[in-house]
Amino acid sequence: MTTASDVLSAVQSAFPGAVLESRVESDRRLWATIDSNSIVDVCKHLSEKLNFDHYSGAAGVDWIARKEMEVVEIMASHGAHQVVAMLKSKTPRENPSVKSLANLFWNANWYEREIWEMFGINFEGHPGLYPLLLGDELVGVWPWRKDFKGYPDLTTGQRAVERPTSEGYTEYFIPPTPAEIEAGTVPKEKPKYPSFREREEKEIKSDSEMIMHMGPQHAMLPGPFLLDILIEGERVHKAFLDMGYIHKGIEKIMENRTWLQGLTYTDRMCYVASLSNNECYCGAIEKILGLEVPLRAQYIRVILEELSRIQSHLIGTGEFMTLIAGVGYAPWNFMIIDRESIISLIESVTGARLTHTFVRFGGVRNDLPEGFSDKCRSALKYIESRTKEYIELFEQDPIYHMRMENVGVLSPDRAKRVGISGPPLRATGVAYDMRKEDPILVYPDLDFKVVTGTRGDSADRIDVRLREILESIHIIEQCLDRIPAGPIKTETKVPKKIPAGEAYYRVEDPRGEMGMYVISDGGDKPYRVKVRGPVYATLQTLPPLLEGVYIADAVAIAGSMDGCPSEADR
Amino acid sequence: MGISDVIPVPVAVDEEISKWTIFGQPVADVWFTTTEKIHQIIEMGPIKNIFNWGRKNSVYFLMQPMGCCGVEMFVFGAAPYDCTRFGCMPRNTPRQTDVMIISGYITRKYLPVIKNLWEQMVEPKWCVAIGECAISGGPFYDSYNIIQNTADYFPIDVFVPGCPPRPEQFLEALMNLQEKIKQRKDKRGY
Structure with missing residues (x-):
């Protein structure tokens, strides 16, 4: 049976010097800080040689006192062994950037997009860093950073300015808070990226194709998210998913509540579970x-x-x-x-x-x-x-x-x-x-x-x-x-x-x-x-x-x- | 416009008819008049009560789950609590509904969407806010992404506190709304 210390020694022998710090918590948990230059190689080695075929997710952490940011990759296996490897890679807080795993693991895409929009950590080599959960106006203010000035925000609704679009829909513009303006954290230059609508319209290749919206309110959906399908006749050619319509920022709120208060928020993440x-x-x-x-x-x-x-x-x-x-x-x-x-x-x-x-x-x-x-x-x-x-x-x-x-x-x-x-x-x-x-x-x-x-x-x-x-x-x-x-x-x-x-x-x-x-x-x-x-x-x-x-x-x-x-x- | 302008009747008849009134309005105005005039008369008379009786007994609500209260809304619309006995039914498209139940937090991204849903609903329409989040933001009141003042955007007739409220409270809210419609005390004044 492979244990965490076996994995650690295997990685250390394959990549001498790449493991900067390590801690074997138990047989099932391995914590290691990996040199940010070799994180992709280590992950590749883990998945190919050591049966870590389940890329479970990634988390960003803002260590403001240490002036650095951390991306924690969570790697596990589909039944070959029970070790979960938590691999951290560090990057300076000024212009944070790490190497993307999206080309190695297909599902790393969304986790990295989330970290990018919340922390502003750039992922080199990522196929498309677009916001996923946040609305366009919040991109660039990096709300989960510790020095984010827009929290608590008690006047979001009062600041909303209604404006009709050219298509006749109602839209809202919510200007930044006075605290944000005073602190100067409102980004002067927003990251440039095509919007969700532009991205999906680019995929239309011929006149017989069209986009059908399912959502954000649809009988199929147990909650609001937007599923757009590109159809030709009765066939779906491509599907696009946009979410964040009920993004509440629970992870940010929990950082500002006591340990026990945080428990009530876990209830409200998925209310049937x-x-x-x-x-x-x-x-x-x-x-x-x-x-x-x-x-x-x-x-x-x-x-x-x-x-x-x-x-x-x-x-x-x-x-x-x-x-x-x-x-x-x-x-x-x-x-x-x-x-x-x-x-x-x-x-x-x-x-x-x-x-x-x-x-x-x-x-x-x-x-x-x-x-x-x-x-x-x-x-x-x-x-x-x-x-x-x-x-x-x-x-x-x-x-x-x-x-x-x-x-x-x-x-x-x-x-x-x-x-x-x-x-x-x-x-x-x-x-x-x-x-x-x-x-x-x-x-x-x-x-x-x-x-x-x-x-x-x-x-x-x-x-x-x-x-x-x-x-x-x-x-x-x-x-x-x-x-x-x-x-x-x-x-x-x-x-x-x-x-x-x-x-x-x-x-x-x-x-x-x-x-x-x-x-x-x-x-x-x-x-x-x-x-x-x-x-x-x-x-x-x-x-x-x-x-x-x-x-x-x-x-x-x-x-x-x-x-x-x-x-x-x- | 008198009747003699349209039908060749003696002027004396015309004069006689112009003295007749219905709910304080000249009868001639009612006979040859616009829809607005008819609506005006309906507004004043007891016919409105009959209209509102019909409206209050067929309040279909929009199935639009947004949070925990959305799950309770599912249950409220299904057999155990049987809202159908009060003439209330879940519908999936805003074009067939009379009541919008705001069943959760409204985020920055969802505010334009829900406003559009509200605008797609045909008149007469009412709005009910269920749960703390729909009233004031609830436990997420200080988040960067949550709208706290729902009542500024929607003419909410009934507020139901609770996190989440029980399905029985949904029924109570519905009956309160029906009472309001009956007494013509709803926000939009039907």
Whole structure:
């Protein structure tokens, strides 16, 4: 079994002098600062020789006191080993620039675009540094830098100046804040780049092609994002995706809240998976503190996270049914009715339907109520029978199969390469699940199998979700049998100021791999929280997947991905 | 314009008819008049109440999830809470809707979009702000990308606090809106 120290020694022997600093946190985590000139070579070596075939994301950090910026590349493997390598490369704060990995890993594109628009770190050799989340007017002010003067901004709405465009649409111009003007941080020269509209119009090659907008408000979309498809007749030639319509700047806000206050924001990143998000944030902080979570609290967490997974899959599948079957409103209504029984179960423990803030550092907020176990078992029995019915229904319906089979097929290799995770990846047959891969809490003791598909098409993605519900029910039943009595919080008092340190923690969100990279500088607020969400990767995969399909299939493919733009935009 | 100008009747009849009134308006004006005049009369008379009765019982809302409240809006529109019994239904295009539910944070980038959606809706239309974010920015009030004063851009009739509000509160908001329409106390004055 490859461990982190094996990887470190392999890199050190292959590139003498390239590793400037290194820390082996555990068998599964490697932290290394790599010489910024050789970062591309090291990453190439890792992916080709050492099985690091999963480029998981990148984070930018602004070290204003040290006058330098850092780009942290997160590298992992699809099951060959469990090591996650966090490779940092440093660059001076004046004209920051690092080498791009976008030519090496396809999915590095979006992560680097995000870092560029938020920190102003230039990526040499990147195919197109365009803003992704921010509106045009905010590009060039680099909002996630520590010296950004536009935060807090309490007058955004009052400053908005309405102006009609030549096409008759309403547009708004929001001038910079007085603080920004006074500090002189308003950029005099904005970066030059073609707008989203110009970029997509450049792709029109003949008169018979046109662009069709799906969004930002569209029946298909679970939240606002813009999917533009370039069509000729019934065929989609190319797809373009624009997001950031609900970019709230959660990562910036969390830097300005205390550690515990930050927890409420994790709820609101993806509101149907808020317990997993809580778990991810708390887990990272527990790792920094070295806290041991009591066994009972671990079981409670697992029970609730799996319940949350069930309700998320139900709403995701239900939404998808409304999309492919116009009048197929019935399955949606049935699934929402089933979901309500789970929601009321979660509500009886946490007191909230969606935004729980339930998981706490070193435990949970409160114990399970009396009689929870019986109520849970009866509800699960009902859900189990219903889910089996749905699976049977989908299996037997010939129209559904004709509509969904071999639509939006991802091959295992391609799915790995594009960095997708969760049910869409497992539908291709790759058994990649954080609960097995990077086990947390009591998951190693539990008996469950990773559900996989065979074809990797839209039908399989739905099938995997439904069968995962059954697997989750199995997990919860085991937990209910085994849950011990005892405390639900650690004995150790959690300090207000978290000691300096950093941690990367991964959980299996209902939608895929969710990771949080938390840095503390010893203060009462996080220095930086980077969220590596699963939907970001899913949405990035969507445009190439839509090339060459029919327009009607575009909806079936996008719906089967179960994207949640709120989490992607953050 | 009198009736004698159009139909050859004795002037005496014309004079007699010009004395007749309906809701304080000369009858002749109602007979030979423009749509605006008819609207004016509808405004004054009890016919408006019948109109508003119909409007209040068919408030279709725009399915436009924006945040956590959007998920509760899904549930509110589905079977468990069954908003259809109040004549309220989710619709997917702004051209078929009467009510816009602002169900989350409005960002800089989304403000023009949502304004366009609002402008695409046909009259009569109403607006409901659901959740803290739609009222004041909620937990994201100090972000660089969030609009705090939604009420300056949209004539919001009902504000529903909560983060997110329960689907029952959606129902209450809807019934408040219906009561407002019935009493002609809504912002746009239908």
